Amino acid sequence: MRLLLIEDDEMIGEPIVAMMHEAGYAIDWARNGPEAKSLLDHESYDLLLVDDGLLETVGIGLRRRVRSCSMPVLVLTERDAGECRMSGLEKVDYLVEPFGIDELAAQVRASLRRYTRQIGLVYAHGDLSLRPATREATLKGEPLVLAPQEFDLLQALIEEPKRVLTRSEVRERLDGPSEACGSDKVETYVHGLQSKIGAEQIVTVRGAGYRLR
Template identity: 45%
Template sequence: MRLLLVEDDRMIGESLRQALRLEGHAVDWVYDSAAAKATLGSERFDLLLLDLGLPDAPGQPARPDGGLQVLQHLRGRGETTPVIVLTARDALGDRVAGLDAGADDYLVKPFELDELLARIRAVMRRHGGRASTALVHGALKLDPATREVSYQGQPVLLSAREFAVLEALMQRPGAVLSRAQLEDRLYGWGEAVESNAVSVYVHQLRKKLGPEVIQSMRGVGYFLSRA
């Protein structure tokens, strides 16, 4: 998935970005509410991780409601991007204000990475209208919670980025995803992208799953074959 992290604490932000990238997510990171609003207005993300205490702009002190203003701005534009608030503020009033402003979940710092990952999966499951974490397409099954993939009942071992490509395709079965759309799921800002990276991962997936599972539309992109 492509995630936007909005966090002004550089140590927390860097550790979270690295940990989430190791889980196969593309993570972009901004530090203030102005950058968050601008980025959300110009690019698409699968999920937003949002700190509440944020400065309005670089060099300014953090405001207690900086993140809340970003959330209200996002929802005021009718955007339905899932949002998980990450904050050290655990008062009941803060939790209620965050949820009422449109957050899908609220996680108090400090927290364990495993809990954050579970909450990301839960929010995305609800957002997709699914009762189960697992994605199923015919004989193909992918479970983001366990990072397990099986095809025709047999386990399939995938790298993190192979998993990310397959997950993106399974989240939109039948839809044709362009190379650029798949690259967005693999790489954050500043990461080097090989010109044929997506083609390489699709080729590797076809070797492991069979050539018929992922189809290509010449000049357009890739899609899953009919279940």
């Protein structure tokens, strides 16, 4: 198993790398956003270990890249897990610092097992289908080529197709609460998705939000 640690604090990163090596894992260490994105673009990993503070400080680009990964994510945080839910990130588990090697290794194993069980998960609605683990979507059996935000929007809609997704929920799902996109961008993503799956597939509920037909 090969892991990627995304952590900018040497005092935190060094012991984690040592812990994971001792537990028998191969691990690469990215110390900043550009390095992490480069590794994710060119290397293959089984799980990401991500510092929640780094995801917040480096901005939206790294968060989008992590969100698009077809692998589990283990968020390392100093806060209670309930206080640091990362909107838009799927396959996410949380581990509160401080932790020991046994606890970290056990959570890595648990995250990998949970992800393995979810690989076969497929959402279907009418002629649409979506597989979150591989970020694949189809319409009438034909692959859809979607931008990352369009895929995230479709997933949010198809998870609960009868519920109206509010504009604020769309903004948070697409960009996260710290850098939420404006209403104009929400409309852009909605229209972009409609152009690929059909305008009639997404119902705009005036003054409320969106849902699938």
